[in-house]
Every structure is written in C-alpha cells, then in structure tokens.
Amino acid sequence: MSFSDAPEVRPDATRPADATAPAAPTTRAERHRKRRWWRDNALALILLGPAIAAALFASSYRLTELYRPSLPTHQLPASGDSGTYTSSFRIANTTYERTIDVRLVSVTEVGVLHGKQAVDGAKQWAVSFAFTADPSVPADSCTIELFDEAGNVYHPRSALVDTPGAEPLFRVDDCLVPGEEGPIVNAFTGKLEESGAPRPPSWRSTIGFAMPDDVVPAKVRIYWDTPNYLDFDANAD
Secondary structure (H helix, E strand, O other), X not given: OXXXXXXXXXXXXXXXXXXXXXXXXXXXXXXXXXXXXXXXXXXXHHHHHHHHHHHHHHHOOOHHHHOOOOOOOXXXXXEOOEEEEEEEEEEOOEEEEEEXXXXXXXXXXXXXXXXXXXXXXXXXXXXXXXXXOOOXXXXXXXXXXXXXXXXXXXXXXXXXXXXXXXXXXXXXXXXOOOOEEEEEEXXXXXXXXXXXXXXXXXXXXXXXXXEEOOOOOOEEEEEOOOOEEEEEEOOOO
C-alpha cells in the first residue's frame, strides 16, 4: 500500500464535542485556596532544601562513622590462649582508646565460687583470665560469654544461687578485682572516675558460669566495646 492509498483518518464520532475545549477558568475561591496553601506551607518548603542537603551530606560519610553495631561482629586475632583487645569508644563527646592484653588461664569445673553454686541439674565452671593494660586505660564494662558445642551461649551468674553460709563476692565488673578497679568511665559525663585503689598493670579475674550437667564449655568470648571481640577455645578441665 502506497502512502496515497492509506485510509483517511477521521475524527472519532464517539468523542465528546467538548473534549478538546479549553478548561474553564478557575474560580476566585479556588485561587484563594491555592494562595492559602502556599502561605501555610511556605516555612516547610523553605526548610525542605536544607533538610535534603543535610541528608545528602550525611550519606557521604562512611557507614562506620554513623553506625556502630551493637553486637560483636569483628573478631580480633588471637594466638592460642592469648590476644590483644583494641577498640575505640565514645561517651558524652569524649573518645577513649582501649588496648588490653588478654590471656585465658583456665576453664575448670568447680563446686562453689565467690559464694555461689549451680542450681540442681547444672554444673558451675570457673573461667579465669589474666589481663595486662596501662593503669590509665579504663577496663570496665567487659562482657564474657561461654559457648557449648551447639553454639548456645551462657552468661555469668545465670542459674547460680547463694551457697548457704558463704559470703557472696560483690564486684563492679566481671573483669576487675573488687577494690582495684582503676579508672571507670562515667556513662553520663564521659569523664574518668577512680573507683577504689589504682588498678595494677597486670591482674586476674575469675568468673562463674552455670551449664547443664551434660554440657561442657567449648569456647569463651570476651569484649568491651562492639563490634570487636576475642574468642578462645575453652579446653575445659
């Protein structure tokens, strides 16, 4: 078919006659409503620009500058029973650095420890650590976790009860010796505060864990500030 043979295009007879007619002019009330909308939302529109700019500026930062995971996700290297824990943490606009040498001394089954014993159907395991750090470095707020072969995690003092006639040990922190805690960071002010006597450069701490009778420790995890952590094979006795 040639161009001249193409069928003639006719207007659609079913199309309303006024379909292409120009829109009716807006009424005075509509114009007033539009002016009022712009007036009521002027401040929001003015602030929208800076807000978008701030969002773009923030997104240009590295994720690690804006978000610190609340869980231990970064394993630090350890050699056998020893490792060095390093981290940086910030409280109340103050940044602190931690460097603490950690050695897992032993994981041993015990009956009574610090005036505590396991509930019926469970055993208590004593986890002993040796630490070395500059006395000016805060070593509080540590977390110690014990794992079994199935990956279940156990925490200090859980399923432990007072031993009749024994005096329980009160401690500020699982990794510190009572009365020799050294500097502790005030969570509200961000300032270092001395608690008890100065902490020696090297010290030990032993913590009790309860586990079911038929379960033995497989791994010990320790950390102060997430996401960094150290893992050690339990080698339980």
